[in-house]
Amino acid sequence: MQMTYAEAIRDGLRVELKRDPKVYLAGEDVGPFGGCFGVTAGLFDEFGPKRIVDTPISENFIVGHAVGSSACGLRPVVEVMFDDFITVCFDEFANQAAKVRYMFGGKAKVPMVCLTINGAGVGAAAQHSQSLEALLTHIPGLITVIPSTPADAKGLLIAAIRDDNPVIFYEHKQLLGVSEDVPEGDYTVPIGKADIKREGSDVTIVAWSWMVQKSLAAAEELAKDGISVEVLDPRTLVPLDKEAILKSVGKTGRLVIVQESCKTMGFGSEIAAIVAEEGLDLLNAPIIRVAAPNTPIPFSPVLEQEYIPSVEKIVAAVKSLF
């Protein structure tokens, strides 16, 4: 049925809350208020205060308590309201959730999911707009899921909740209202499997989250000029489906990576490095990264638009390869 990205996430939560009594949701304003962006609207009325738990503004507690409750057999889904706030509770991700299984010799597990939302373009300025998905990909032990479509979002969220590892699940502000046909009921999208969002033969664009949409729009433009673009969405960054990326680059011989975050040390750098190490002979042209500049995100709409990688910039980058 037709669902927005926000509704699809809510539907995924509902499927799991109904299926498994150990699943609960906790975070700031996720209860009667329905979440800062309305994603959890109605769940409190449906599942009650035991399962849908409003917390104080206490990110260390929110994430840390999920480490403890999941180690004791529950399956918490917690929310850190903005990606920017992940930095407030970085220890709980990097030193706790990520390391419990390893430090304790595999005798403990932390099956928790943390929802968060990233992305610029809504005038939220420097501390509510970042896309910091690369930060936690550097820490072994965590899984990073970052869907670009409603159907992927629902299926990946259900897979994330059933996964026995700590998962960080990225929503994007610009995608919440995007709508498509989403399967009803219970289904999963496998973690670690890329999806080709548009097939093409001349150049591969690897993009995730909102940048998939921008890249598809760019592909449409480029088709008019006779350039056939393949758009590959990895959907999860850790684990990364590098075989799919290498296969696509093997087909097209060109690679453009589009990321919304700052260029330096964004996840695109990792993808470029992998292809350089393992697929240099597949390439007919240099790898290009289209990314935001290395600046904080400005408030003024004019400056913010300059910051965000645009369809025009993607088109220009692709054309520069021919």
Next chain:
Amino acid sequence: MEFSKEQLFDFYQTMATCRAFESRVSELFAAGKIPGFVHLSLGQEAIAAGVFACVEKDDKCGLHHRSHGEMIAKGGDINKMMAELFGKATGTCKGKGGSMHLADMDMGLLGANGILGAGFAIAAGAAFACRYNETNDITLCLFGDGQSNRGPLHESFNVAALWKLPIVWICENNGFGLSNPVKGHLATDNVSDRAAAYGMPGVTVDGNDVLAVYETTQEAVKRARRGDGPSLLEFKTWRWHGHFEGDPGLYKDPKDQEEWLKKDPIPRLGNMLIKKKYATQEDLDQMKAIGEAKIDAAVKFAEESPWPDASELYTDVYDRQL
């Protein structure tokens, strides 16, 4: 409170075993047999013995990084603990954690933590799970005076009190946060003074009096089990050794050290046992010998155990090979 002879003997035996373990670890570390950092609790044995006599196997416990004694008092496997300190494959955590990350989930021991202050929220999460699962279990969270200044304490104390979680906060005030004496790091006279800010009972007790530790903890544990919420207990004691082995503790006033050595909790209980004619010196010597024998066996076990296979580096990062 009246104590049976058996209870008093149990206290004595636990303290004697903890003392033997820590004394031996000190020697082994000096001899270069134990790698890394070890933080010993010599002089603080009454807290471990008194506190853990109040809880059951299924009760949970969050630890800090001076927690060998607590592991022993909760019933952790001493052989495996020693093997873990050596970094052997038979260790509690297969040699992947070491002294700072000892854990035994089967015993409800949620792990020592190298990040001081991270344990508050994790323990609160365990307490959340105790209640969510509608068990009668409670959670203890042990921490030091130095650790009490971390921010997650505030978040976790507040939420635990707000939600009346079944948890007991237990501060082992051993006089120093590494080199910094309590007067140099704490704005109030006692850590327990902070309890009032969260509307929970707070009490400061002589941490070298095992009977007082037991009585105080017993009351707080009962309160938590009744569903009346958390308490903050502060047990004042003294760390005999440096912060870690190798630290000569030159920041300590020798007079203070001398005074506190006289307050050794083990002869304190031993003298009382003899005075009450519950025990002879021979009985006490025998308990000491039992403790020593357990440590002899543990060292033998650790020394004879194999090193982990190099392939173990790569396991237990996730539940599967990503």
